[in-house]
Amino acid sequence: MKFSENWLRELVEITADRDALARALTMAGLEVEDVTPLGESLHGVVVAQIVAAEKHPEADRLQICKVDAGQGVLLQIVCGAPNARVGIKVPLATVGANLPGGIAIKAAKLRGVESTGMLCSARELGIDADASGLLELPAEAPVGQSLADYLGLPDASFELSITPNRSDCLSLHGLAYDVAALFGSAAKLPEQSPALVTSASRRGIRLEAGKDAPRYLGRIVEGIDPAARTPLWLIERLRRSGLRPISAVVDITNYVMLELGQPLHAFDNDILQGDIVVRHAGTSETLMLLDGNEAKLDEGFVLIADEHKALAVAGVMGGFDSRVTDTTRNIFLESAHFAPAAIMGRARKLGLHTEASHRFERGVDPQLPQRALERATELLLAIAGGNAGPVLLAENRADLTPPAAVGLRRARLQRVLGVSVGDAEVARIFTALGMQVEVTADGWQITAPSSRFDIEREEDLIEEVARIFGYDNIPTLSPAGALALAVEPEARINELALREQLAARGYYEAVNLSFVAADLLASWGFTERLVSLANPLSADLAVMRPSLLPGLIETLRHNRARQQERVRLFEVARVFHQFGAVREDPEAHQQAGDPPVEIPSLAIVACGNARAEQWGEPSRMLDFHDLKGELDALIAWGGEPQRWSVHADDLPGWLHPGRGARVARDGETVGYLGALHPQLAKALDLGADVHVLELALDPLLARRLPHAQAVPRFPVVRRDIAMDLPEIVSWSQIEQLVRRTLGERLKELRLFDRYSGKGVEAGRKSLAMGLILQDASRTLTDDDADRCVREAVAALEQTCKAKLRG
Template sequence: MKFSENWLRELVEIKADRAALAHALTMAGLEVEALTPLGENLGGVVVAEIVGAEKHPEADRLQVCKVNAGSGELLQIVCGAPNARIGIKVPLATVGASLPGDITIKAAKLRGVESFGMLCSAKELGIDSDASGLLELPLDAPVGQPLATYLALPDASIELKLTPNRPDCLGLVGLAHDVAALFGSHVKAAAQVDAAVTSSARRGIRLQAGKDAPRYLGRIIEGIDPAARTPLWLAERLRRAGLRPISAVVDVTNYVMLELGQPLHAFDNGTLEGDIVVRHARDGEVLKLLDGSEAKLDSGFVLIADDNKALAVAGVMGGYDSRVTDATHNIFLESAHFAPAAIMGRARKLGMHTDASHRFERGVDPELPRRALERATELLLAIAGGKAGPVLAAENLADLPKPAMVCLRRARLKRVLGVDVADTEVARIFTALGMRVEGTSEGWRVTAPTSRFDIELEEDLIEEVARIYGYDRIPTHTPEGALALATEPEARLNELAVREQLAAREYYEAVNLAFVSHGTLETWGFTEQLVPLANPLSTDLAVMRPSLLPGLIEALSHNRARQQERVRLFELGRVFMAGNPPVETPSLAIVASGNARAEQWGEASRPLDFFDLKGDLDALVTWGGEPQRWAVHRDSLPAWLHPGRAARVTRDGETVGYVGALHPRLAKALDLGPDVHVLELALEPLLGRRLPKAQPVSRFPTVRRDIAVDVPEQVSWSQIEQAIRGSLGVTLAELRLFDRYSGKGVEAGRKSLAMGLILQDASRTLTDEDADRCVQNAVSALGAACEAKLRG
């Protein structure tokens, strides 16, 4: 929002200088993004008329002009502007005048011809960026009058960076209410004056867009003068707001939009056929717009049409064929209210951004259309003449937004702001902002104007009080409160400890997005119970991850593509499965590739294998103090794991994860080698910890018995360990596997395992008979559970 400071000061009394005004606006949430002084220090610059112009004898691009500056004698000025000609009125900087940029005008000779002053462009005066030629003033400009007086200078162009919730400040009158509240004054906007109806011209209006366009007003104005010039005061206000004057009709509609915040549009009434119809566009409908582009529309657009053709894209831009031209004498002036949702994104879809769409998509006061129509009519009749017809209106009152009534509690206001604001000050603030205020025993009942779409909750009213009262007047206190320290449960490991343990084992933590693509999940074989996103950032991020491994493998692949052969990564995060609501499971995943050990001199390098990752798993499990509750199994593996080099991980018999090498087909599809190994576990079972309990050192010695058993190849060590521990109980102090053999002497499909049973009793010394009995019990249990045979 860009506007003239002088224009704002005409609407509201401001008892502050420019800097204080800019600071107050910014502190109230209406950030001043740019402030450009205009026409500073123009003493000695007057209105002058060129009464003679001859070619410079020594320069083709210069003219020697005779200029009337109102002093009684003509001044000779050498000028190089392309538009310098007899009869125009322009600014003249007389000898001794100072211009922006520390330029002082002196008498000089240019190519041998004396010059007594300088004819100026708008840029040289510091009032505009146009440097293409002299600033041409209206022909009725009084010769000799100081230019600053004539153009109401000095002034400033102020540009605000408004947040989307303040569309009411996209009009000067709406902004004036905030300024009035800030400076304790009142808005001086003139009351609405209905134009005299001197024409009976009418046109029907039909609303067919439902709640998207609940109010549409228009009127026909006949007999305007298309050659009428926009008054200087109005043209200057447009320029200082960043808009170029075009024609009287267009300038008036732009002026009213800047003043009130209501966009308007004028059609050439002679191009319209039948009634005005406000409807949705048809899919594939095409309309040529004012800028010459063709808009391809769909049913999401609201269209202004007549009985036979489309006229304009509602809230965005008018059509080319119904535009007002230099030959237009009769216009149809529209002023409408469109629902923000119906306009939002429509201009962007057409690849444009207009002043109208900027306002309508944020929300325009539904009560403004009639006021804006009357104001524009008043200005048009004064500038271009003509006869105004009656106001033509079509409305669906049930679809118009209603003013919001919100209660504000005095105690709540004090609690949030931390300061007492007097009741009279609160009432003054709301009244100055155009709200209706009614006192209650607990505070206030406030009805926001229809222009304030952002007032819905009690917190919105508190914000209004805070920003007008002044954030700098609210004392700053250090927050106080007794914080209860969280007790870290001893029976649970924390996630930081897991991270530290993995970092100590040479793993680096990775953090990946929780979104993956459908294609990636299909490659892995994850096709069930997925959680798709309703509005994904891109097709590559369309599904919530059901596993941490796809993201980690992508990170591993990224590192390997950059010459990192030994990669070890882990991630702690959540995975998601379909449900109502979706199920989130904290998980831990590890990926590793390359050599088992970093390059060194003391040990020959070897590739990573299953048992390296199994060792990392054992370290994490043992850390919890209950390794006997964990086991690995070769059955029921997912399709993405190698069937001969992977295992299912269980805790208390329940599956909690998997460990092993990637399946060769998947590794090939992902362009990876056979050395990539992975581990994924549900995190919560891993965080459980047995509390340490001190035990006295036994006074009785241990007894060791070694046995070798022949078992089927598919029997895992976990099964053997569980069988032995289950048969011996607390008598088994430790079980050690010290040899594995298969080959000559062992039946095909079987293996030989040699282990040491470390036996101990807490109350007595075990005898040989006790030890032999334990061995027999262990062998019997192995035979029953694992088809084991004792080797000789």
């Protein structure tokens, strides 16, 4: 938001200099990003007129101009501006003047010709960035007058960073209320009287967009002068507010938007056919916009249309075909209120950001359209003439909720601020801000104006008092009181400790965005239960990640592209899936309104050598068992490794079918482990040595509560057996089966040999395992041990088609 300091001072009395004003605005939450002084050093710069001009005999691009500066004699000026010509009035820096930037004007010779002064561009005067030619002044500019006096200089252009909740401050009138409250004055805002109606021209208006467009006003103005020039005072206010003058009609709508905060738009009335219809766009409807680009619309857009065609995207930009041109004599002026939710994100979806959308998506006062329409009509009739028709109004009052009164308790205000603010000061603050104040027994009832969308609850009123009363006036005190210490649950491993453990094992933590591209997920095979964003920052950030691995692999690729061959990364974050409840039918989710579910997860990616380069052992590439070892170390931390198992079935498509595994806890799948599928690795331009691990975090952080117990009094007994089994039977299946069969008698099961080859049938393998047996109440006999062996062998033979080897 840019504005002219002089313009603001006309609307409210400010008893402070420029620096104090800037600081007061910033401390009140209206951050001043930049202050650009304008016309600070223009002594000796006057309005002059070129009365004669001829080509310089020694330079093609220079002209010798005779200039009338009101001194009784013509001055000779050598000028190289392309627009220098007889008859125009321009600024003249006379001899002795000092321009912004330290330029001192002296009499000089240019290519042998005397020059007594300099004709100036707006940039040379420090009032604009335009350096394309001389600053042309209106024909009525008085020759010889000080340019500073004529243009209302010096001035300054303030640029504010307005937070989204303060849309009321996107106008000079809105700012005036805050400034009045800050400096103890009152906003001097003139009353707006209705324009004189001298035409009966009307046009019907139909509202068909429901609550998205509850109020629409329009007016036909006939017979305007299309060649009318925007007056200098209005051009300068636009220029100092960061807007370029275009034409009288457009300049007026922009001026009213800056002054009141209400965006307006003018259509060529002769092009409109029938009624104005405010409706939603149809599927795949298109419209050529004012910038010449074709907008592809959907049902989420609100359109302004007539009975045959679309005219404008509501709250964003007008259409090209219905625009006001240099030949337009009859216009239809619109002023409407659109719901912020209906405009929010629509401009960004079209790749645009307009002044209108910036205001509408934050909220514009629903009571403002008629006042803005009357103000624009007043200026239009004064500048371009014409005959104004009656105000045409269509509205759905049920969708226009009036502001409600909000209570503010005196005790609550003092408790939150830590300082007592007098009742009179509180009433003054809210009155200066344009709010209605009613005193109650315990405080006040405050009714905010309809422009203050941010006033909803008591805390909002306390914030208003704090920022206007001044944060500097609120004492800085240390909080007092006892803080309750959080008790760390013993049954859960601390997440920070997990990160430290992984870092100690040589992994670097990565932090990636929660958004990924849909095509990247498709290459991984993630196509179901995705959480898509309605208003993504870009196409590459359109979907909430269903897995940490795609983003983490992209980070690995980024590192490998920078000559990092051995990469170890991990990430602890959340993944997102559509629907929180478990249902068979996806449509049932939508009907039930199930929200997306967030799952805390851990992901690890690694590639390159298994160990860092060293002399003590030969180098080898990382393999499945290295990452399986990392998993085992993390599982052992929880103290219940027997509840975990690893299986080679039901693998996702992104895992290598022969070098991947499914990780389960208590039989329920909690993650996957292994090498990436070769096709995916090739598509992502990765090597074949990339291994990954992804687990749900909560099962991994669960820990068995420690408890003390006596050292076993009775010895252990070991029995070794070798079993001939089918190749497809995994060690996890064997271990789980033997543990279930022997129960508490089995303290440990050790696999110490695997053999396949001569003496073992093809498709089978021989596993040698040690059964470590112990009883807490007595010493096991040989018969007890042999019975355990027989039970284990029988279970393996029955379930796993195993045979005991001799």
